[in-house]
Amino acid sequence: MKLYGVYGASGFGREVMPLLRQQVGNDLEVECVFIDDAGSGETVNSCKCISFEQFRNHPADYRAVTLAIADGGTRRKLAEKCAHAEVDTIDVRAANSIELDGSQIGEGLVMCGFSTITSNAKIGRHFHANIYSYVAHDCVIGDFVTFAPRVMCNGNVHIGDNAYIGTGAIIRQGRPDKPLTIGEGAIVGMGAVVTRDVPPGVTVIGNPAKPLIKD
Ligand code: UDP
Numbered sequence: 436m437k438l439y440g441v442y443g444a445s446g447f448g449r450e451v452m453p454l455l456r457q458q459v460g461n462d463l464e465v466e467c468v469f470i471d472d473a474g475s476g477e478t479v480n481s482c483k484c485i486s487f488e489q490f491r492n493h494p495a496d497y498r499a500v501t502l503a504i505a506d507g508g509t510r511r512k513l514a515e516k517c518a519h520a521e522v523d524t525i526d527v528r529a530a531n532s533i534e535l536d537g538s539q540i541g542e543g544l545v546m547c548g549f550s551t552i553t554s555n556a557k558i559g560r561h562f563h564a565n566i567y568s569y570v571a572h573d574c575v576i577g578d579f580v581t582f583a584p585r586v587m588c589n590g591n592v593h594i595g596d597n598a599y600i601g602t603g604a605i606i607r608q609g610r611p612d613k614p615l616t617i618g619e620g621a622i623v624g625m626g627a628v629v630t631r632d633v634p635p636g637v638t639v640i641g642n643p644a645k646p647l648i649k650d
Pocket of ligand 1: 443444445446447448470471472473474503504505506513
C-alpha cells in the first residue's frame with residue numbers, strides 16, 4: 436500500500452488534506468494521514484494524525500509527504516528532515532488549479548483551489564500557492580516561498596527564497612530586461628500594492644508598498 440502524509444495538522448494542513456485525498460483517489464491501497472510533532476495520536480477531520488517516526492517506520496510499500504505549513508522557514512527545516520530520512524515529497528494540486536505552458540517547478544509544490552501558474556515561470560522547491568493566488572508569465576520564484584490567499588503576482592517578477600506574500604497583495608509586473616524584484620526573506624503585508632523592488636529581509640505594507648517602520 437501507499438501512505439501519504441500531510442505534515443502539519445493545523446489550519447493549512449486541514450486545507451491541503453482534502454486536495455491530497457482527491458488527487459490520490461479513493462483506493463483501498465492508499466492511505467492519507469496527518470503528521471504532526473505536537474498533535475500525534477489524535478484524529479483530525481476523520482484522518483489519523485501520527486508522528487514522523489511512526490510515518491517513516493510504517494510498513495507501506497511507498498511513503499511520501501507534503502509540507503502543509505505556511506511558514507517557509509519551518510518547511511525548510513522539515514524538508515531537510517524528510518531528505519535526511521529518505522522520505523519523498525509529493526506535489527499537491529487542487530483539481531481546479533491551472534498551470535499553462537513551459538514552467539519549471541521544483542518539488543513539494545502545493546497549489547490550492549483556483550490558484551494559477553501561467554506560462555514560463557521558474558519556481559523553486561516547496562512553493563505554496565494558496566487559494567485564488569496566481570503567478571504570471573516569466574516570474575522567477577525561489578525556494579520555500581509562500582503566497583497567501585489571492586496574491587496577484589504579475590509577469591516578470593523575481594522573488595527570493597523564503598519570501599512571504601500576504602493575502603491580497605498585488606505585485607506590479609516587471610520587464611524582461613528589468614524584473615521587479617522581491618528579495619530573499621522579504622514579507623509583503625496583506626493588501627499591499629508593490630510597485631518597486633523590495634530589498635531582502637524587509638517588510639513592506641500599504642499602497643504603494645513602503646517599508647514597515649516599527650516603533
Ligand atoms: N509543526 C510540526 N513540526 C514542526 C513545526 C510545526 O509538526 O517542526 C506543526 C504544529 O504542531 C502545528 C502545525 O505544524 O500543528 C503548524 O500550524 P500553524 O497553525 O502554526 O500553521 P498553518 O497551519 O497556519 O500553516
